[in-house]
Amino acid sequence: MRPGGAARLFAMRGTARRTDGFIEGATTTMFVFKRWTAAAAMIGALIAGLGSAGAGDGQPSNWQLNFQLSATPVMDEIVKFHNYLLYTIVAITAFVLLLLLIVIVRFNARANPTPSRRTHNTLIEVAWTVIPVIILVGIAVPSFRLLFTQLNIPPADLTVKATGKQWFWTYTYPDSGNFEFDSLLVRDTTKLRPDQPRLLGVDNEMVVPVNKTVRVLTTGAEVIHAFAVPAFGIKIDSIPGRVNETWFKATREGIYYGQCSELCGKDHAFMPIAVRVVSEQAFAAWVEEAKRKWARDGSAPTNVAQAEQATR
Numbered sequence: 001m002r003p004g005g006a007a008r009l010f011a012m013r014g015t016a017r018r019t020d021g022f023i024e025g026a027t028t029t030m031f032v033f034k035r036w037t038a039a040a041a042m043i044g045a046l047i048a049g050l051g052s053a054g055a056g057d058g059q060p061s062n063w064q065l066n067f068q069l070s071a072t073p074v075m076d077e078i079v080k081f082h083n084y085l086l087y088t089i090v091a092i093t094a095f096v097l098l099l100l101l102i103v104i105v106r107f108n109a110r111a112n113p114t115p116s117r118r119t120h121n122t123l124i125e126v127a128w129t130v131i132p133v134i135i136l137v138g139i140a141v142p143s144f145r146l147l148f149t150q151l152n153i154p155p156a157d158l159t160v161k162a163t164g165k166q167w168f169w170t171y172t173y174p175d176s177g178n179f180e181f182d183s184l185l186v187r188d189t190t191k192l193r194p195d196q197p198r199l200l201g202v203d204n205e206m207v208v209p210v211n212k213t214v215r216v217l218t219t220g221a222e223v224i225h226a227f228a229v230p231a232f233g234i235k236i237d238s239i240p241g242r243v244n245e246t247w248f249k250a251t252r253e254g255i256y257y258g259q260c261s262e263l264c265g266k267d268h269a270f271m272p273i274a275v276r277v278v279s280e281q282a283f284a285a286w287v288e289e290a291k292r293k294w295a296r297d298g299s300a301p302t303n304v305a306q307a308e309q310a311t312r
């Protein structure tokens with residue numbers, strides 16, 4: 001078997017140093033340099049293609065580099081703001097690096113043996129106060145705008161209540177039939193449907209219509225959980241004794257996975273959130289079926305023992 005790229009590279013460099021003459025060594029160095037340039041170009045290309053390449057759709061993907069693909073207007077805004085911040089910090093970091101390099105090269109003891117004794121420069125002092133303030137305002141304005149979009153819930157087309165329990169989710173549809181059902185991880189991997197990822201697939205998905213504003217009410221039954229779906233750009237604590245709310249408007253059909261995001265006990269890692277976004281007609285059909293299946297008959301709410309039985 002041939003050794004891998006990096007190993008081969010170092011092996012060649014080693015050989016050149018030990019046995020080969022100057023010319024041979026120079027060629028190898030040149031080769032190594034070209035290799036690194038190629039690697040840098042490849043990383044550059046990867047970063048350039050971040051928007052789509054390697055991003056998971058509705059779930060994480062292998063070698064994912066960026067966020068999961070956005071599926072709501074709020075997540076679109078989050079991605080935009082993230083990119084804007086990334087450009088801003090790269091520019092600041094590059095500028096500071098440039099200043100450092102200038103200091104290192106031009107003002108070291110050898111290059112500049114008799115340093116200037118100047119201690120004040122009004123112009124530069126005003127500049128290094130005002131420019132950061134302008135940068136911070138430039139960050140704060142879109143940041144608050146985004147926060148407002150997330151917190152100001154538009155008129156909702158339907159409401160879904162997600163109750164975090166140890167360790168599964170219960171979804172209630174108060175204004176579309178008033179049914180309620182539990183959503184549990186499919187623990188037995190042989191029971192996973194082909195399209196269901198391990199540790200994310202659930203028995204009963206939360207189903208919502210596409211292009212409709214969904215208000216999510218969330219609470220915890222016994223401890224704090226958190227309802228989070230990365231592709232929707234939502235993450236909100238589910239706290240016992242109070243109801244938090246958030247919203248999303250999924251713009252693409254598909255299945256979107258999330259996880260409980262507040263450490264809630266031993267099976268915290270095993271209470272995934274699965275949201276299936278379907279057409280309006282498919283949603284209406286699902287509601288009819290769900291009403292028959294899960295209509296609330298006033299019986300006692302599901303408890304952990306029942307839920308565990310259901311998974312066996």
Ligand SMILES: [Cu+2]
Nearest residue numbers: 260262264268
């Ligand atoms: Cu949890």
